[in-house]
Amino acid sequence: MDRRRLSQLFFKFSSHRIRFLSPKYEPSTPISGTIGRFRESLNQSCKAYSGSRQGFPAFRAPNLSVNHAMQLRRICSGTIEVQRNPSFSEITSDDIQHFVEILGEKNVVQDEDRLLAANTDWMRKYKGSSKILLLPNTxxxxxxxxxxxxxxxxxxxxxxxxxxxxxxxxPVFDEVIINLGSMNKIISFDNVSGILVCEAGCILENLDAFLANQGFMMPLDLGAKGSCHIGGNVSTNAGGLHFIRHGSLHGNILGLEVALPDGTLLDMLGSLRKDNTGYDLKHLFIGSEGSLGIVTKVSILTPSRPSSTNIAFLACKDYLSCQNLLVEAKRSLGEILSAFEFLDSDAMDMALTHLEGVRNPLPPSLYNFYVLIETAGSDESYNKAKLEAFLLSSMEDGIISDGVVAQDINQANSFWRIREGITEALIKAGAVYKYDLSLPVKNIYDIVEEMRSRLGESAKVVGYGHLGDGNLHLNVSTPIYDDAVFTKIEPFIYEWTSKHQGSISAEHGLGLMKANKIHYSKSSESVQLMASIKKLLDPNRILNPYKVLPSSMLFND
Amino acid sequence: MDRRRLSQLFFKFSSHRIRFLSPKYEPSTPISGTIGRFRESLNQSCKAYSGSRQGFPAFRAPNLSVNHAMQLRRICSGTIEVQRNPSFSEITSDDIQHFVEILGEKNVVQDEDRLLAANTDWMRKYKGSSKILLLPNTxxxxxxxxxxxxxxxxxxxxxxxxxxxxxxxxPVFDEVIINLGSMNKIISFDNVSGILVCEAGCILENLDAFLANQGFMMPLDLGAKGSCHIGGNVSTNAGGLHFIRHGSLHGNILGLEVALPDGTLLDMLGSLRKDNTGYDLKHLFIGSEGSLGIVTKVSILTPSRPSSTNIAFLACKDYLSCQNLLVEAKRSLGEILSAFEFLDSDAMDMALTHLEGVRNPLPPSLYNFYVLIETAGSDESYNKAKLEAFLLSSMEDGIISDGVVAQDINQANSFWRIREGITEALIKAGAVYKYDLSLPVKNIYDIVEEMRSRLGESAKVVGYGHLGDGNLHLNVSTPIYDDAVFTKIEPFIYEWTSKHQGSISAEHGLGLMKANKIHYSKSSESVQLMASIKKLLDPNRILNPYKVLPSSMLFND
Structure with a gap:
């Protein structure tokens, strides 16, 4: 590495970056479909058939058609088979009329195009068949x-x-979709404590932009920031790029307001840093993926915005060097280290091949691994000098093979674009099997190499992620979804992770994809208790069914 | 303030400090009492009388004497009245024999002196009448x-x-005491990730000393560190002196092993920074004060030990100056600020009067408020220079009236001794009514002044605490417990706190003292859900009864 280049290229830049290009949902768009007026009558109540809060009746509404009852939803190639719970009612014209009375016509969407968007995930891998999208304002x-x-x-x-x-x-089948995009107001911000209170539908990037004007920042940042909602971040316990610095949302969320499945509004919207009065219930909803309640308001502690941020893009010859670099970075950069990301050369190739305008800032094809380090602090000259000293010493020790430091906002953006763009590049490359593993740092790359040797030429295995948090994103890319490839990946990858005391979902959650895989990471007693809590809060199991927990534990009793 | 003094007195020192002098429980002491051998027979099972998991039987063991059934426990002057739940059995010789078979004779304690110590809290304010103390090893x-x-x-x-x-x-009445002091082994420490796994009975200070040798530190620190157990810290969600820097245990605890009331061992002992597989159940046990399960093992993320720590002891003329100083400290010291504590002149007087060897490092009687600031970082010269610049600028702005910076470990200890010793000084001064409030920073001192004007000459009102976290310790000191004083304090203090959106327990928990006061800080829907969760996990309500939640919600259904 050219030592002069490294030491001369420091430059202060803001942390505003290129955002992730995921399809945006725009709840304010006028509704094109028309909604008829229907008779208001409810013929049956699910509760009336339910003997106890924990019981679940073999209930079927009189007008329920049976075609759904035995329907299987097969997602992609050989991945998930799930059966619609026959106890759920199907939506009727009376139901729609009732929703119109609550929300007004324009917030009860039946327009096909908008329903198609709301039924489909952004990877176009999961697709439901809901007939109704509701847009509450409060x-x-x-x-x-x-x-x-x-x-x-x-x-x-x-x-x-x-x-x-x-x-x-x-939706997996015909679930009613409740999108919170219209609930996007900032309620309060205290610039002494840094505590922000807002509605759940606020977009992460918008909140961060608001805070930037106040000298603060959101404690989390992720590729999808331009589209994801803070309520979704909380519900999935999103991790992201600054986890190494600001930690988990369990530490940053101070309060929540949550609508429970039975319609109770649970006010836990405290905005105090400390509150030890009773069980801290909000944590049940952080990361429960909307299966216990719908987060409607969020109170979050936001850190001061650093006045100085620097980014270095580095190359390492092998994984051990990446690991050593992490140990040194934690020791030497300490409190100013704000991101430590890595990618392998296959991930780099993916970004270079499929993303427009992306280029490798280092001489190509020479290195096996790349590391992106960000530092953020309250003192520009110190921050800069500290990173510089660390990089020079790491270079002298042979841990780093080459590297550049961003000298302006554009260069910083271009470094982040490589790392953040990999997800998008993989989608463009064809079919992708995505795994999000948490592992002891020393084991992280072993699974990538094992997977490569299992799959041979049949697929490309790509490894990248938040090395500072022990979080690997292992992705298998193939031209099309292929059962032969899939059976070589699963259950092997889950078994391997479990054997190495890892987690099969570091930050993405279980969703539909891994609901039946929870036993690889959690003890049976824990899963049983989760199911008991689900039944306690959602006795009719109406909320986000088929997700998080195995359906067999919820629908067969 | 003498600018020269301030700028010359910087000195690096370790963070090892004088520890809090609370009575130590020593489980390894040989047991002096003898335990007879009894017949092994169980005449009845509580479960057998319980119709359902949620129900609670009107069960009375055949040999249960009725004297406890109507017994009221009156703690101190007019504070708490609570009735023993008549459904609980009383301990028999058969029970003792069974415990001896599980634990061995020496771990089943009936010696009166040791029982007295275990029945009494360290303030000697709460006293139970348990006849048995159990000391499990695993x-x-x-x-x-x-x-x-x-x-x-x-x-x-x-x-x-x-x-x-x-x-x-x-205990409140005759509950079986299970003390975890013998379970004090460190299980593992990973010096790459900083993740420590240990048994629940490890003493906080011992863990910190172990980590010091590895270049790491515990993320929490409190006056009782020489006696308190990490399991108790977790169960009470202890806050303490470094909360402003390292945040809540909800952010630092990575995993727990917990024994549930029915004897299930719940293994949630992950040691990964990220794990989003299902509901994060461990948070239910953090801060639930041992009423949902007994924490047996802890996995915790520990930060690198800073190579440089500095402490300043400062005087401010009024509360507004303290508040302004906090805002400036957060802005200017940012990532190196590790403690921001305050005390008023009455708290200082209390320490000076009742603690041996404590002296005010600043000219006495001139100031109304004192602030202790600690910075900790990975670079000594930078850390020092940054604190110095901040103090000089705050002095020029008139926010600080005077101040000194510790120049060695002894001086640092003496500063901390003032702040940490206040609790002990108050106990020595006579009777004390202790309140631990969380409030918006701007309101914190209003309640101290209101309380002073309510109580006049009848009591001394002392205010101190973790200003950086919005946490006030308001203490009312009187020569003896006095109903007339008490009725002027409560419920006023709780009503005032509730009206100002505060919490009636920032970090101490509710325990027995405030179980019936939970409604001042939590919505009725939240408290109802807490009670439902308690019933789900502890259908017979055996674990830490009369604490945390109102007994009326648990024992009357």
């Missing part, structure tokens, strides 16, 4: 919808920005 | 005890270092 409207759906035993899928990667935010 | 032994107690409907109180301040860790 938490009270959400509770009215849920109270009604619970009574009628209508299944519901809550939806934020619909940027999830495990099929958690789209 | 998690499996804890589960065997719980399984038996649950079957026999014997109430249980889990106990760690017994340093709590709300009567949460001692």
């Amino acid at each position: 938490a009270e409207e959400v509770t009215q919808i849920l109270q009604y759906c619970n009574r009628r035993c209508l299944a519901v899928v809550p939806q934020g920005g619909n940027t999830g990667l495990v099929g958690g935010s789209v | 998690a499996e032994e804890v589960t065997q005890i719980l399984q038996y107690c649950n079957r026999r409907c014997l109430a249980v109180v889990p106990q760690g270092g017994n340093t709590g301040l709300v009567g949460g860790s001692v």
Whole structure:
């Protein structure tokens, strides 16, 4: 590495970056379809058939057609088979009329194009067949919808920005979609404490832009920031790029307002840093993927925005060097280290091949691994000098093979674009099998190499992710979905992860994709307790069914 | 302030400090009492009388004497009245024999002196009448005890270092005491990730000393560190002195092993930074004060130990200056700020009067408020220069009236001794009514002044605490407990806190003291859900009864 280049290229830049190009849902678009007026009558109540809060009746509404009852939903090639729960009602014209009375016509969407978008995840891998999309404007409207759906035993899928990667935010069958995009108001911000209170439908990037003007920032950042909602971030316990610095949402979320499946509005919207009065229930909803309640408001602690941010893009000859670099970065950069991301050369090739305008800032084809390091602090000259000293010493020790430091905002954006663009590049490349593993850092790359040797020439195996958090995104790319490839990946990858005390979902959640795989990472006693809590909060199991927990534990009792 | 003094007194020192002098429980002391051998027979099972998991039987063991059934426990002057739940069995010789078979004789304690210590909290404010203290050595032994107690409907109180301040860790009546002090092994430490796994009975200070040798530190620190157990810290969601830097245990605890009331061992002992597989159940047990399960093992993320720590002890003329100083400290010191504590002049007087060897490092009687600021970072010269610049600028702005910076470990200890010693000084001063409030920073000192004007000459009102976290410790000191004083404090203080959107327990928990006060800080829907979760996990309500939640919600259905 040219030492002069490294030491001269430091430059302060803002942390505003290129955003992820995922399809945006725009709830304010006028509705083109018309909705007829229907008779208001409810013939049956799901509750009336339910003997106890924990029981679930073999209930079927009189006008329920049976075609759904035995329907199997087969997603992609050989991945998931799930049966519609026959106890759920099907939506009727009376139901639609009732929703119109709650929300007004324009917020009850039956337009085919808009329904198609809301039924489909952004990877176009999971697709439901919901006939209705509801757009509440207030938490009270959400509770009215849920109270009604619970009574009628209508299944519901809550939806934020619909940027999830495990099929958690789209219907599996005909669930009623409740999208919170219209609930996007900032309620309060305290610039002494840095505490922000807002509605769940606020887009992450918009919140961060608002905070930038106040000298603060959101404690999480991810590729989908231009589309994802804070309510979805909370519900999936999103991790992202600054986890190494600001930690989990369990540490940053101070309060929530949540609509429970029975229509109760649970006010836990405290905005205090400390509050030890009783069980801290909000944590149940952080990461439960909308299966226990719908988050309607969020109170979050936001850190001061650093006045100085620097980014280095580095090359390492092998994985061990990446690992050593991480240890050194934590030791030497300490409190200013704000991101430590890595990608292998296959991930780099993917980005270079499929993303427009992306180029490798280092001499191509020489290196096996790339690391992106970000530092952020309150003092520009110190921050800069500290990173520089660290990079020079790592280079002298042979841990880094080459590297550049961004000298302006454009260069910084271009570095981040490589790392953040890999997901998009993989989608463009063809079919993709996505895995999001948490592993002890020393084991992380072993599974990528094992998978490569299992799959040979039949697929490209790509490894990248948040090395600083022990989080690997392992992706298998093939031209089309292929059962032969799939059976070589699963269950092997889950078994391997389990054997190495890893987690089969570091940050993406389980959704539909991995609901039946939970036993690879959680003890049977834990899963049993989760199911008991689900039954306690959602006795009719209407909320985000078929996700998170195995359906066999919820629908067969 | 003498600018020269401030700028010359910087000195690096370690963060090892004087520890809090609370009575230590020593489980390894030989047992002096003898335990007879009894017949092994169980006449009744609590479960057998229980119709359902959620129901609670009007069960009374045949040999249950009725004197407890109507007994009221009156703690201190006019504070708490609570009735023993008549459904709980009383301990018999058969029970004792069974415990001896599980634990061995020396771990089943009936010696009066040791029982007295275990029955009494360290403030000597709460006192139970348990006849038995159990000292398990393994998690499996804890589960065997719980399984038996649950079957026999014997109430249980889990106990760690017994340093709590709300009567949460001692029996109210005759509950079986399970003290985890013998379970004090470190299981593993990973010096790449900083993840420590240990048993629940490890003393916080011992863990920190172990980590110091590895270049790491515990993310929490509190006055009771020399006695409190990490299991108790987790169960009470302890906050402490470094909360402003390292945040809540909800963010730092990575995994737990917990023995449930029915004897199930819940393995959630992950040691990964990220794991989004299902509901994150461990959070239910963080801060639930041992009422849902007994924490037996802990996995915790520990930060790198800073190579440089500095402490300044400062004076401010009024509360507004303290508040302004906090805003400036967060802005200017940013990532190196690791403590921001305050005390008023009454708190200082208390420390000076009742603690041996404590002296005010600043000219006495001139100032109304004192602030202790600690910075910690990975670079000594930078850390020092940054604090110095901040202090000089705050002095020029008139926010600070005077100040000194510790120049060695002794001086640092003496500064911390003032702040940490206040609790001990208050106990020595006589009777003390302790309140632990979380409030918006701007309102914090209003309640101290209101309380002073309400109480006049009848009591001394002392304000101090973790200003950086919005956490006030308001203490009312009187020569003896006095109903007339008490009725002027409560319920006023809770009503005032509730009106100002505060929490009536920032970090101490509710325990016995505030179980019936939960409604001041939590919505009725939230409290109802907490009670439902308690009933789900502890259908016989044996675990830490009368604490956290109002007994009326748990024992009257």
